[in-house]
Amino acid sequence: MSPLIEHRSRKAARILDSARELVLDHGVRKVTVSEIAQCAGVGKGTVYLYWSAKEDLILGLFARELVTFLDEILARITADPATVLPRRLAPLLIRTGLNLPLARRLQSGDPGLLRLLTQQAGDRELFARVTPSAVCETGIPILHRHGLIRHDRPLPEQAYALNAVLIGFSTAMSGPATAPLGVDADEVLADAVNQLLEPPVAPSGRAIAAAAEETAVVMRQIREALLALIERSQTPQQ
Template identity: 40%
Template sequence: MSHPNRERADRILDAAGELLLRMGYRKVAVDDIARAVGIGKGTVYLHWRNKELLFKALLMRESADLTDELLASITADPAMILPHRMIPGSFLITHRRPLVMAMLRGNAEMFGALGDLDLHKKQDELRVHFEGAMLRHGLIRSDVPHLSYALSASTLGFYLGDTLSGEFEGIPLDEKAKVLAHVIRTAFEPPGEPDPAAVAEVAAELSSALEELVSSYRKGIYAHDPTTASG
């Protein structure tokens, strides 16, 4: 059943997202958000006690939607979990979400005090868990020194490359994703075809971890929702 309050909460978050991208975190006031939705400021505070909680809810919703997209792609094709497909897949999904991109690039002006979000902590824990599962099932090479660091540094360069130099801006996003896939496959995956049983097992394990992550995000988004709060 959909609650009018829940719908209103989503309208508030939609407006907050648009204003955040346009003005940056520090300049957006709760007044601006209320005006954009056509409600009073007090109504916004019914959902979230302050601006910081509102924007944390917005980023949680973005992360939940992004994770749902990843989950759908794994359900459609379990081989999506192979690093050379999962990492470029996430790269493309993330680039279609300007708020997540800004969050990733640590846009201080845009996010102000939100940089210390525990969203990152949950995602890091999941990444370590996923790498462990890959190693156990022989889907990733075991001879790469400091594997987590190597994977993370290799991937991050693709996200941050454009911010450091305009030299590669002309390369289309899909092409960049293909380059990323090539780098990950040749540097981190064992030669030959992966074992389908191992792929299926890791896909099931990762899917249930991602589902848990989404449900904890979704709970957090509306934690202060007057329809769910007990007092």
Template identity: 35%
Template sequence: MSMDRRTMRQRAPAVVVSTADRKAPKEQRILDAARELLLRHGPRGFAIADIAALAGVGKGTVYLYWESKESLIIDLYARDAMAMLETVHTSVAADANIIVPHSFLPLMRRTVRKHPFIVAMQTQDSELLGWFKEHPDIRRIRSTIGPVPLLVKIIPILREHGLIRTDLSAGTQIYALLAMVEGMFHMDANDPVVDPRQFGVEDSDVMLSDVSRVLLEPSTPVDSRAVESAASTALMTFDHARSEFLREIYPDAKIAE
């Protein structure tokens, strides 16, 4: 069953700073406070003074870490993207079989759903993005390390290793896949007009897995060595995307490599 934006934010793994451990590092308390306020009010609904008050620090302390509210908000979106990539990387590293489409696509969807700022970027949520919707850094995050560019990079790897069908062009597969996945992101972020349960779909991840298997995967079993090789190549691709992201978004290496 899909959730609307309000429900997704309520279930997002955000730390409520007002009841958090005040002994946490100041930088993390500031991030947690900004995250809570951004999810609650959107980018226009709070100021640096509000962040400082919720984090239990002075305004000047916030400016020691970020030069402006804008840079702090961009940091929050970037960290969500980094956390998403880290989850995907860790999952594939732990189990190479995750890289096959019927496992990888549900993993990507589940991971994105845990990060409301990634959902906002994918669906262009005006309420949560506000005037950041057209911000060049948001565009850069979305095009460098977001779920769509990762999927675009993965398809050629899967084709090369025989893990998906090749009777359609790579471009056709990528476009069809993105249309399906983007549609699900929007369905997750909004209360849909059509309830999937109307069609007997109780678990959208299972549905995505089944459809991915039918549409993309070959009818014959794939060699386990091919799966291992594809996973290894994908992990290198993720590492490259992470490094590129850090160079473009964090030239001062706020997030350690």
């Protein structure tokens, strides 16, 4: 990487960091490009060298956050395929998701951010693919197909149940209240998901590996779509 490109990249990183901080503090609607530039220590025109509009910048910022989320999950699954077992995957999804400040702001209610993410049909469909309910609807059939999910309940019911559990634990684990002394929230969640979804007979190593690979393929497809959105959101001169 040439010094010029590296310098430009550092500027872009400062702009992204500043935009994230301001959106988290004030919401999308109240943040301006001038404020982002001032916070980043660059001129307003410099922001436009990278993004043609505030909306493009924030779309790219949100997509970057989701790519980071997927990269973490993919890395864990690649290192240990057994991570896709529901009792292990559920705590990982929540703990990793809690590190997404923009997603948490969206969940807490930011109409400006929600409107921005759903303004274009293609973006709306893409971001919908990484919501908890969509992850459950996509992931449960894969795990079921390879024997990692019990077969005595309809798939839609299992997906709904898992989504409800994830939302409940996510709310509890991200709120001001903490688990009682001596209680490990991750272990409680893992046990709840195990009892709710996993079959009485443990799946084979081959089945686990196949489920992990298929899950990773779906995640990589979403990741590629997010990267394409990031590229699309940037000023063409880059």
